[in-house]
Amino acid sequence: MKKNLILLCIILAVLLNSSGCWNQRELNTIAIAAGIGIDVEKSGTHKKIKLTAQIVRPARLSASSGEQKGGSSSQVLVLDSTGDTVFDAVRNFTMLSSRKLFFPHNQVIVIGEEAARDGVRPLLDFFVRDHENRGRVWLLVCRGKAGDILRAKAGQEEIPALGIAQLEEAGAAASRTRPMRLHEFVNNLLSKTTSPAVSNIELVKQEDKKAVKLSGSAFFKDGKLAGFLDETESRGLLWVEGKVKSGIIAVSSPDSGEKLSLEIIRATSKVIPHLKDGSVSVDVVIKEEGNLGDEMCGYDITSPVKLSIIEKRQSEVIKKEVEAAIKKARECKADIFGFGEAVQKKYPVEWKSMERDWQEIFPEIEIKVAIQAKIRRVGMTVKPLEPE
Amino acid sequence: MILLLVLAFIGMALFEAPGLVRRRWWRELAVFAATLGLAFMLSLMRVIGVDLPNPNKIITLLVHMFLNVLPT
Amino acid sequence: MVTVLEKGRISSLHLTATIAVFIIGTSVLLPPARDAKQSEWLAVSAGMIMGLLYNAMYVMLAVQFPGRIPIEYNDIIFGRYLGKAISALQLWFAFHLGSLVLRNISEFFVSIMPETPIIAFAVLMMLVCASAARNGIETIADCGPLIMLICFLTLFFDISLGMKDIKVSNYLPLLNMSLNKFFRESYGAASFPFAETVIFLMIFPFVKKREELMTSTLKGVFLGGAFLILEIIRNIGVLGQIEDIYTYPTFEAVRLIDVANIVTRLEIAISGVFILTAFMKLSALFYVTVLGSAHLLKMRSYLPLVLPVGSMMILLSLINFDNVVENIEFAARIYPVYSFPFELLIPMISLLVAKFRRLSINKLSSE
Known part of the structure; x- marks a missing residue:
């Protein structure tokens, strides 16, 4: 009896002190990234990575699901951050977002033209190496800056990145662009000869607002953006x-x-x-x-x-x-x-x-x-x- | 950390030793005390930052020696 | 007699399941023969055939000395002093292997939860295994069929859901390497995981039906090997060339499963399999270590050894490798050579000496 009581005390002490997870992350401490844009900023010989993250605001989403508030407030927060490496830029988000970026729900990675021309292998290593990222994320290239794409409206979705992801999936209906997931792309990057192609996305104006549109594909040679395919050529590839x-x-x-x-x-x-x-x-x-x-x-x-x-x-x-x-x-x-x-x-x-x-x-x-x-x-x- | 370690090992001793004493299994108690003492010493050394010899390094060395003897 | 230390007896079915799960444990996490690339599954299949031969040899040795563990008959085969030394070496192998398994599974957790110290996982895992080992071989073996069932159900769902992502061209060109390299890779696969069942020499004496020992052992090796090969075939088909890059290809392949955005994020299921199979492998290794040590030290019970040996195993798992790169280097280059004397040399010499000098149980009891 006495022994059991002591055992109970020990168990309780251990349980109360070690409950929960070491790495616990509650919803109010994470910033769920829906889309990531990668650009480079060059000043002279110095090169910096600029990341643009589209972060979901869960509170805003649930509040406005019933009544639309005239679109004045956005359901997403778009932030920029720079760093010497991709991971450095990711961590620098904590300086301005108060929450740590959380990647498992990331839908798209958009790479700006300039960054893509310099080579994507170094940019994508983080997304393959880090345990939070998933191989099924869509990979796109845009003409111009990736940051602008993530700030535009996409499709009918309230979260633009989700819209881009669905454009990629719906893109199959027209077969005029080459939808590419990260894991497939990386697989092709590992080949010494193949030049993989990915969807190209660009800004268009619709109803006086910036929106995005898939247009053709972009292809890479030796990990560097080498050119664009128009819609006919894209379908030829498909x-x-x-x-x-x-x-x-x-x-x-x-x-x-x-x-x-x-x-x-x-x-x-x-x-x-x-x-x-x-x-x-x-x-x-x-x-x-x-x-x-x-x-x-x-x-x-x-x-x-x-x-x-x-x-x-x-x-x-x-x-x-x-x-x-x-x-x-x-x-x-x-x-x-x-x-x-x-x-x-x-x-x-x-x-x-x-x-x-x-x-x-x-x-x-x-x-x-x-x-x-x-x-x-x-x-x-x-x-x-x-x-x- | 050291405190936690000491507590853990005292816990282990209390868990096992009384039964052995009751049954007068002195040989087992001696082995238990020796192995537990060894485990405690090694853990303590690790906690206070002494570099313990790594058996894998020794195995690696042996294997390399062995492979060098072979004519491949 | 070892019966003083362990009174439990296990059935042939339990032995089969335990061996199968033992082989799956950690090898599905870190598949062997990675350098064979798209022919990995062929190398592992060849490794499994070698493994079957190895295991047949172990059973033949066990049949020579029914009801005895190697610690007992080493003394007869090699003489009193050399025999003791060899017993100690065999125990070291089981102990060290246990620490490697513990390290691998904890390392896997840490790669998902990088901020948690590795010791937290190692201690928790070890506590469960220590509890299993205290309860004896029957308890450990009882988990076998259940874990095997879970493994194969997971395998079935993983593969059938991942089927649509498989690209057949990923398997080509077949066998694009020198024969020498293929042999080296398959030998590596034989040494890890198939011949690690050498430690079952200390569990064979507790099997009820000795005449079924051979079939149930080989069945277990085959089942475990089939599981591993199927997973590897799926990994190569789904991942293609990135299979090479990932540390945990099985985990990554399951991560890619996505059925209409609904059935997704299944990696938790395969992580469950990793944990369960690692638990089985670790408990078996740990049990064998403490049982053998208790016998070597002529103790009346192995229970007093459980906690001290357990804490030393945790300690060894922590100091085993400074970083992951050392771990990979050890597994790929050092381990196949290091395991050779334990998996092949000692059992083979024992068997040959026992056969030629007609040593057997009678000699043992007359001494």
């Missing part, structure tokens, strides 16, 4: 990667030249490298299925022959997009498609001699693009809205 999920292909009708649009339902691709007498060639086979979405030309497609003409034209449009991307890639000597990796996987032994000169080999390789485009359905009507 075709080769087999990442086209949806989107519209506008085809001109054979008789009038007016347009009709085909909705992409599914698309797959295969990249098959060949090695013959020391020269590399790559076969790209793209299979696509589409439905007729609308026509503005009064073209009657009820006969199989007429439909196959449209199918052929559809293939041509796809081919043009792919070729535009290939042209751009060749011009910049940037292997945005990851053909180098494909060759390495198929010919690991021969690859060793090619790896170093791949940048020179890549623009010269023969790329054969074969497209098999189908039209499966024509919608709820079979004939155009025209009197016969």
